[in-house]
Amino acid sequence: xxxxxxxxxxxxxxxxxxxxxxxxxxxxxxxxxxxxxxxxxxxxxxxxxxxxxxxxxxxxxxxxxxxxxxxxxxxxxxxxxxxxxxxxxxxxxxxxxxxxxxxxxxxxxxxxxxxxxxxxxxxxxxxxxxxxxxxxxxxxxxxxxxxxxxxxxxxxxxxxxxxxxxxxxxxxxxxxxxxxxxxxxxxxxxxxxxxxxxxxxxxxxxxxxxxxxxxxxxxxxxxxxxxxxxxxxxxxxxxxxxxxxxxxxxxxxxxxxxxxxxxxxxxxxxxxxxxxxxxxxxxxxxxxxxxxxxxxxxxxxxxxxxxxxxxxxxxxxxxxxxxxxxxxxxxxxxxxxxxxxxxxxxxxxxxxxxxxxxxxxxxxxxxxxxxxxxxxxxxxxxxxxxxxxxxxxxxxxxxxxxxxxxxxxxxxxxxxxxxxxxxx
Amino acid sequence: xxxxxxxxxxxxxxxxxxxxxxxxxxxxxxxxxxxxxxxxxxxxxxxxxxxxxxxxxxxxxxxxxxxxxxxxxxxxxxxxxxxxxxxxxxxxxxxxxxxxxxxxxxxxxxxxxxxxxxxxxxxxxxxxxxxxxxxxxxxxxxxxxxxxxxxxxxxxxxxxxxxxxxx
Numbered sequence: 001x002x003x004x005x006x007x008x009x010x011x012x013x014x015x016x017x018x019x020x021x022x023x024x025x026x027x028x029x030x031x032x033x034x035x036x037x038x039x040x041x042x043x044x045x046x047x048x049x050x051x052x053x054x055x056x057x058x059x060x061x062x063x064x065x066x067x068x069x070x071x072x073x074x075x076x077x078x079x080x081x082x083x084x085x086x087x088x089x090x091x092x093x094x095x096x097x098x099x100x101x102x103x104x105x106x107x108x109x110x111x112x113x114x115x116x117x118x119x120x121x122x123x124x125x126x127x128x129x130x131x132x133x134x135x136x137x138x139x140x141x142x143x144x145x146x147x148x149x150x151x152x153x154x155x156x157x158x159x160x161x162x163x164x165x166x167x168x169x170x171x172x173x174x175x176x177x178x179x180x181x182x183x184x185x186x187x188x189x190x191x192x193x194x195x196x197x198x199x200x201x202x203x204x205x206x207x208x209x210x211x212x213x214x215x216x217x218x219x220x221x222x223x224x225x226x227x228x229x230x231x232x233x234x235x236x237x238x239x240x241x242x243x244x245x246x247x248x249x250x251x252x253x254x255x256x257x258x259x260x261x262x263x264x265x266x267x268x269x270x271x272x273x274x275x276x277x278x279x280x281x282x283x284x285x286x287x288x289x290x291x292x293x294x295x296x297x298x299x300x301x302x303x304x305x306x307x308x309x310x311x312x313x314x315x316x317x318x319x320x321x322x323x324x325x326x327x328x329x330x331x332x333x334x335x336x337x338x339x340x341x342x343x344x345x346x347x348x349x350x351x352x353x354x355x356x357x358x359x360x361x362x363x364x365x366x367x368x369x370x371x372x373x374x375x376x377x378x379x380x381x382x383x384x385x386x387x388x389x390x391x392x393x394x395x396x397x398x399x400x401x402x403x404x405x406x407x408x409x410x411x412x413x414x415x416x417x418x419x420x421x422x423x424x
Numbered sequence: 425x426x427x428x429x430x431x432x433x434x435x436x437x438x439x440x441x442x443x444x445x446x447x448x449x450x451x452x453x454x455x456x457x458x459x460x461x462x463x464x465x466x467x468x469x470x471x472x473x474x475x476x477x478x479x480x481x482x483x484x485x486x487x488x489x490x491x492x493x494x495x496x497x498x499x500x501x502x503x504x505x506x507x508x509x510x511x512x513x514x515x516x517x518x519x520x521x522x523x524x525x526x527x528x529x530x531x532x533x534x535x536x537x538x539x540x541x542x543x544x545x546x547x548x549x550x551x552x553x554x555x556x557x558x559x560x561x562x563x564x565x566x567x568x569x570x571x572x573x574x575x576x577x578x579x580x581x582x583x584x585x586x587x588x589x590x591x
Contacts, residue, residue: 088518088557126463126502127558129571165460167500170556184458185492186499202456245561246523252562287519287557319561325523333519337556343499 003268005231007239008212008219009255012099018134020141023102029147031222035110036155040070043114043221050220050228051237056082056173056210057285057315058390059303062217069115069197069207077117077205081108081214084125084178086170087286088337089317092241092253093211097124097131100215101138105161107214109148110221112159115207120161123178126168135163170341174389175208176200177343188345189389212241212316232258236302240316244270247277247322256301263297266320277322281330281405285314287337288394290401291330310401327402327409328363335360338395349392352383356396363410373410377403435475443468444478448485455488458496462503471507471548472570479505501555509544509551511590513537514568518557525578526565532583533567550590 006012016022023029035043048063069077081104085093096104108120122135139161142148150158169187172178176190179201190196200206209217216238220228229237236258242265245251249271256265262282266272273279283291289312292299296309306312321330335357344350359376362368380396387393403410447464451457465482466474474497483490497503515521515530534540537550544551560566563575567586574586 085559086557089520089561090557091559091561094559125559126500127568129463130573164457165463166502167459167463167496168502168555169500181459182456184456184488184496186495243561245520245564251564283519319520319523321523324525330519330523333522337518340501340556 003256003260003264004254005239005257006255007223007228007231008215008241009095009100010219011103012095017099017101018137020102020138020145027222028102029106029145031106031218032109032147033153035113035221036153036157040114040116043110044070046220046225047114047217049225050216052213052216052220053303054210055212055216055240055316057087057288059313062209062213065197065207065209066111066114069205072115072198072205074205075116077115077207078201079108079112079115079117079120080175080178080182080201080206080208081120081122081211082173082175082178082208083128083211084123084166084173085128085211085315086125086173087288087315087317089245089283089319090243090286090315091245092243092316094128094131095241095253096211096215097128097135101131101135102142103215103218104211105138105142105148106218107209107216108161109152109159110217111207111209111214113157117207118158118160120159121182121201122161122163123166123172123182124163125166125172129165132163132165139163169343170337171343171389171391174391175206177389178208179206186343188343189391191388233300233302235304240301240313242301243315243317244320245318246282246320247273247324248320249274258302259300261298261300262292262318265301265318266297270320273320273322277324279320280323280325281321281327281402283319283321283330283398284311284317286317287334288391288397289314289317290397291405292401293405295405310404327406328360331399331402332360332364334398338391342391342395346386346388346392348383348386349388349395352379352387352392353395355379356399360399368411373403373412435469436477436481440469440478441481444481445485448482453486455486458486458488458493459500461486462493462496466503471509471544472512472551473504473507475507476505507544507548508553510549511569512551512553514553514555514558515541516556516558516560516564516566516568517554518561520557520561521565524564528579529565529567529577529583532577532580533587535580536584536587 015026044067052062053059164182172181172187177187181187196206232238241255243253279294281291292311338353342349342353359372383392451461479493497505539552541554560573565577566575577583
């Protein structure tokens, strides 16, 4: 447990999240006060220096995103907090929302001030509806204390936050789809361009950030970027909240410095697999993430090191699976998920998932046709290259990486070469 | 696509209509808040669904085409246009709950209530559905009953103890 740290999560269980007085007593809203005394450019500089990458899964550089949002012309912009944490095996945002909602609001206010937005929207997934009253209360109390609303603390900056609810659609985690949902429609992605940073919610320039990203912004402004940079590795500084679950003894959301190895995460923090079972595989970043084999267990958990072995951090989910689950059954479960969650707008995703599901089912039953594997790989790559949005592009990450790491499970004895090459 | 066969005229009483009015008002009659409005309405309709006549009522009241209301209801998993039950039981069917062994949970619920996914008990008390991850992986295997999360359901007894709270 000593391998965990507390920077983003430093306020967890330190105050009563339903009381702004309690939050103020531990130094709450210091970050907003500091930010309001700085210029937008100064804050962007800090964000860039922190090298924080978007924590929803896309890992886009936050400083760059804020700089672009600030540069878009317009005096009515929007900040959206994406709290539609839908990736299976991801529940870190839930912890921030339930244990430190004020830190999130601070992050939104700072983001709004930096990019020049007047309104902020929190898009909260339906599954976290029980947190609505807590967040509503935090917004209300912040308004009463003028940390939100007109002319915040006499700075001349006006910002309001609105709370919207999702209704159980994974695809709404995608930026433009989320916007469709906030506008009161079914959730189907929009074509780009126009990019949402130029024309997003209600056709206004829109910045979308994940819950954790915004919480880090607060922590970095409050404690100073140098404090944040003390954690992690020189190449990949900072901390990350991971959601560790599956076949581990101690599942949970933990804040770790970048650079711990997967072994340290799974065994030292997670306590390892239960009842003496062998580790079979792990999946990083939710259902859309790639899977890895035990051979990669000593890889450090950084963007760069994971990329070298064709893995990614994604949402920060780490799903551990032991030898009780067959690889193909695991893949079937992922496939069922994407069949359910594909919005049906584009053909590669809608039909691709359906056809691949049929093939996966045959593998599960042990009756694959001779060209099934080749077909599945071809379809998966078509989805990856041609799907309309990120859902379809990443839906087959698990399958493709499973074929790479466990070719024997797909009746493939010749290991040589990865599936991407094979498809071309 | 879920079916839209349910008409069930007679659900929309004057009392329900006035409650719906209040919900719409609390969202400032704002059509962009349709998803939240429908979720709140669904909570107060007996059997937790949105009957056709309620959709029509909202359509007229908010001046939104009925087709758009059905676009929303049929798209989102959390909205239902078929009657469910007093207690909506959602079993997490995601990969995390699968690898931690949710078959015991599934079998226990089926045995105790005698229903499969997409079915209600005859007395209209319990409805069972499978649902993707609701973010309770740290206490997996998990289920939700009327939105409340229960975890660590890895024995028949633990499942029974939860269901016993919903008599």
